[in-house]
Amino acid sequence: MFSLKKLSPSITDMIRFDHSHVMVTFHQYTRDKRPAVKKALAETICDALEIHATLEEEIFYPVMRERTHDQKVMDKSVPEHDAMRGVIAELRRTDPKSPRHDDLVFELMRDVQHHVADEETVLLPEAEQALSRDRLCELGVLMTRRRLELVTPKAGKIAANTAVGFSGSTAAIVVGVASALFAARAFTRKQPA
Numbered sequence: 641m642f643s644l645k646k647l648s649p650s651i652t653d654m655i656r657f658d659h660s661h662v663m664v665t666f667h668q669y670t671r672d673k674r675p676a677v678k679k680a681l682a683e684t685i686c687d688a689l690e691i692h693a694t695l696e697e698e699i700f701y702p703v704m705r706e707r708t709h710d711q712k713v714m715d716k717s718v719p720e721h722d723a724m725r726g727v728i729a730e731l732r733r734t735d736p737k738s739p740r741h742d743d744l745v746f747e748l749m750r751d752v753q754h755h756v757a758d759e760e761t762v763l764l765p766e767a768e769q770a771l772s773r774d775r776l777c778e779l780g781v782l783m784t785r786r787r788l789e790l791v792t793p794k795a796g797k798i799a800a801n802t803a804v805g806f807s808g809s810t811a812a813i814v815v816g817v818a819s820a821l822f823a824a825r826a827f828t829r830k831q832p833a
Contacts (some may be wrong), residue, residue, distance in 0.1 A: 651783050652765045652774035659756045666749045668805060675709055675736040681743055681804035682736065686728045687798055689752065691790045693721040695783050702781065704763055707770040711760045720755045724748060782811045 643807045649657075662685055669681045697718060724733065738777040791798065 646781040648777050650785060651771065651779035652767050652776055654780055654783055655692075655696070655700065655764060656760065658688065658695075659760065662688045662752060663693070665746070666752070667806070669745050669749075671742050677805055677807070678736040678741060678745075680801040680803075682731055682741070683801045684798070684805050685745070685748065686732060687794055687801070689724055689728065689748075689796075691787065693724065694790060695786055698786060699720065699779060700763075700767075703771070704767055704811050706765050708763060710762050711768070713758045717758075717763075718756070719745055724755070727751065743775065794823075 645808075665681060665685050665688065669678065682692060701714070701717060705714055727744055727748045731741065731748065734741045770775070771779075
C-alpha cells in the first residue's frame, strides 16, 4: 500500500537541511554587498528562521519534550527562538545601508549557530535514538504539510528575495543542486521491507 511517509525525509533530516540552508544564506551576506542584496538576503534569512522556528515549536519540540535526556537544551530552545524573533523584528526595521543592519545580521548568525549546535549535537541524535524511522518520517510529513501552509502566502516574496540575494552567486547553484540531491535521495531511498 502507498504511504507518503515512505517518501518523506525524516523530520531530523529536514531540520538539518533547514540549518544548512540558512547558514549558506548567512555566508552570502557581506558588508560590501549592495543594500538591495543585503535586504534580500536578510529577508530570506528572517523568513527561513521564522518558518523553521514555528515548525519546531509546533511539531518537533512537543514530541521531544517528553523524550529528551537534556532538559536544559529543551527548556532554552523556545526562549532562544523568541530572542531571534526580537532580532529579526529589529533587523526588518533597519535600513540596509546602516552599519546596524550588518551588526544585526551577524548577531543573528551567532545566535543561530549556537542554537543549531545544541540541536544537532543533542536533540536530533536523541530523536533518532528515541523514535522509530517510521515515526521520524511521519513527523517529516507533518512538517512538510505545515511548511507548505506557512510558505504559500510568502512564496512570491521568498522567490524574489532569493533571486536578488543570490544573483550572480555560485551558492545559488550549490543550494539548488543540494536541494535536488536531497529530494532525489529522499524519494529514492529504499525502505526496509
